[in-house]
Amino acid sequence: MAHQVEGTRGAPRLLLLQGQANSHRWWQHVRPLLTDRFFTVTFDYRGTGDTARLQRDSEAEDETDWSTRQFAADAAAVLTALGARSAFVYGTSMGGRIAQELAIARPDLVRGLVLACTTPGGAVATERSREVRLALASPDADARLRTTVDLFYTPEWVAARGGYQRVPRHLFGDPAISRRDASRHLRMSAKHDAAERLSQIMAPTLILHGVHDVFAPAVTATALGDLIPGSEVWVHPTGRHGFFDEFAAEVTARVTDFLTSPQGRG
Incomplete structure (x- = not known):
């Protein structure tokens, strides 16, 4: 599993x-806005980045x-391989679904939790509309x-960056991922259902969303807030699904304030 670390090693993970x-x-x-306060850890999921390369080089598929x-x-x-006894966790979109499962399964590892533009899955989730799904499947x-x-x-x-063809595309999928693995990611994200177990989350939790997000409709932030005990919900007044990236300075400051506050530290 390929992983990356940046920041001061003595800082909270x-x-x-x-x-x-x-x-x-x-x-x-976003990461450069965090490394002065945290020792940040990322890893490339199965099928993506250098982990995909390691998978291809392995004899066992x-x-x-x-x-x-x-x-x-x-x-x-x-986290265990890096010697972390606990860490703050900030998950966005499908990463927020993974973060939910981590906080449920390993409460000892998660000292504070931030969930952005994500959903609990299951019956309480509000899915994107048929129109959005069809537009994303356009030939x-x-x-x-x-x-x-x-x-x-x-x-x-978009206008400030010169139009559609000039916008950064780092949120639009790893260009090296195979079609097969991209489909596996899609299926696993769609199957996520933690709704009935979210009450088990013990970590202080901040839930963030963009009010105009129709990829993961903003109403799901309220659903998460209702299901995670003591959680705090904040909705950006103009943001869409990538609000944490477009408004990185504002949103990251809110994340940092929460995680370094007595409430966020638990």
């Missing part, structure tokens, strides 16, 4: 969990049925790009 079908590069705008529980176990293994590559950009970022952000 912070595990960053990226979205579906993405490598650690998902965090390239991974044929397991991937799940958010399994990826949470991977996350725990990475027209340019149309798919415009749809994806609009789901993640505001029109003002």
Whole structure:
């Protein structure tokens, strides 16, 4: 499992969990805002980044049925290998689903939790609309790009970067992931269902969402807040699915304030 560390080694550990079908590069705008206060840890999920290369070089192919529980176990293994007795955890999108499973299965490892633009899954989750799913499946590559950009970022952000073809694409999937593994990520994310177990989360929890997120509708933040005891919910007033990246300075400051506060430290 390929992993990356940045920051001061004596600082509190912070595990960053990226979205579906993405490598650690998902965090390239956010991570530099965290390394002065935390020793940040990332790892490339199965099928992505350098982990995919290690998989290809291995004689034994991974044929397991991937799940958010399994990826949470991977996350725990990475932290343990680094000698971490506990860590803060910040998960976004599918990474938030993995973070839920980690906090449930290993409460000893998770000292504080941030969940952004994510969902509990199951019957209480509000899924994206049929229109969004159809637009993402368009056979027209340019149309798919415009749809994806609009789901993640505001029109003002896109215009400031010179239009759709010039926007950074580090949130739109690891270009090295295979179609097979991308499909496995999609299925595991869709199968996630922690709703009935979220009451087991003991870590102080901050839940973040963008009010105009239709990729993972913002109402799911309320559902998470209702299910995780003592959690705090904050909704960005203009953000979409990539609000944590577009408004990185503002959102990351809120994350840092929470995790370094008496409430966030537990």
